[in-house]
Amino acid sequence: MAGSDPTVNGTSAPDTVKILIAGGFGVGKTTMVGSVSEIVPLRTEEPLTAAGLGIDDLDGIEQKKATTVALDFGRITLSRELILYLFGTPGQQRFWFMWNDLAIGALGAVVLIDVRRPESSFAAIDFFERRDIPFVVGVNGFHGEHPYEPDEIREALALPEHTPVLLCDARDRESCRDVLIALIDQLIASATPGGGSAHTA
Amino acid sequence: MPGSSARPASEVNGSDAAGRLVRPFTLTGGRTRPSRADFTLITSVTAVEPQPDGGKRPQPEHARILRLCARPVVVAELAAHLDLPVSVVVIMLCDLLEAGRITARSPRQISRTTDMDLLQKVRDGLGRL
Numbered sequence: 001m002a003g004s005d006p007t008v009n010g011t012s013a014p015d016t017v018k019i020l021i022a023g024g025f026g027v028g029k030t031t032m033v034g035s036v037s038e039i040v041p042l043r044t045e046e047p048l049t050a051a052g053l054g055i056d057d058l059d060g061i062e063q064k065k066a067t068t069v070a071l072d073f074g075r076i077t078l079s080r081e082l083i084l085y086l087f088g089t090p091g092q093q094r095f096w097f098m099w100n101d102l103a104i105g106a107l108g109a110v111v112l113i114d115v116r117r118p119e120s121s122f123a124a125i126d127f128f129e130r131r132d133i134p135f136v137v138g139v140n141g142f143h144g145e146h147p148y149e150p151d152e153i154r155e156a157l158a159l160p161e162h163t164p165v166l167l168c169d170a171r172d173r174e175s176c177r178d179v180l181i182a183l184i185d186q187l188i189a190s191a192t193p194g195g196g197s198a199h200t201a
Numbered sequence: 202m203p204g205s206s207a208r209p210a211s212e213v214n215g216s217d218a219a220g221r222l223v224r225p226f227t228l229t230g231g232r233t234r235p236s237r238a239d240f241t242l243i244t245s246v247t248a249v250e251p252q253p254d255g256g257k258r259p260q261p262e263h264a265r266i267l268r269l270c271a272r273p274v275v276v277a278e279l280a281a282h283l284d285l286p287v288s289v290v291v292i293m294l295c296d297l298l299e300a301g302r303i304t305a306r307s308p309r310q311i312s313r314t315t316d317m318d319l320l321q322k323v324r325d326g327l328g329r330l
Binding site (some may be wrong): 007017018043044073081087177183185 | 241242243245249257273275277278280282286287288306308309310311316317318320321322323324325326327329330
């Protein structure tokens, strides 16, 4: 709770919030984190346990990838009292068991799409839709090229009307910031009485 | 921030991960589960200043954590700076919390329907970027 505020000798830690950056493998998640983060994206690696992964799933995975799953993240200090963390979700589908933990307490998510292979992000969209976690779709145009309009992409992905779709460039700081702002605006709209319909069934 | 020692994501490769991951759990006395669920990835931890008298001397890895969290730092950043899995760091943080050497601050609980104040602060902060 915001009320549980252990202050240490007068210095209180800032509030922390997080947003997930999701999407298929290689779609530009870490690039996006790096574009807006005030630190070079950091990485933590978690050992995989049998509990998290069906034994069969280990077949055919390279040895080095079977032992850990990496998590990249960045930080944006929004004010003295508030820090935003961006977590890139593991892209490979076999690491999705981690997403549940990551999603707990998140403000929402950005699902990045590569228009050349949008299907690699379908499962991410599914994940957030099923859990009623607010998200926006960022269409990452490689080399800044955008062959499709947002509405075409919305239709192709069968996204609800209220889900924002933005053309973006994961390498560009302002572009990434605008995607994050679109997510927050969406949250504000759906938190406003009578505004937004993010939680329709 | 003690940023210099952390590995940038772009430079990491996991080739010796199996060997590296054996040792961390020896730091935790073989325990693989935290005794408390207090620590999320974005829980802030801060070393208590001054450190409590008496008790056991902190082990070297615990002492490293205390140095890194002289100012508030979140669990994920600690793990990256220590180059240890989050799960291992959390266990050591439990030890330090129980020993009264750190305080932990949970992230803001998100109530998406009501917490307009928080959302507006995030919106304003992003607008200033």
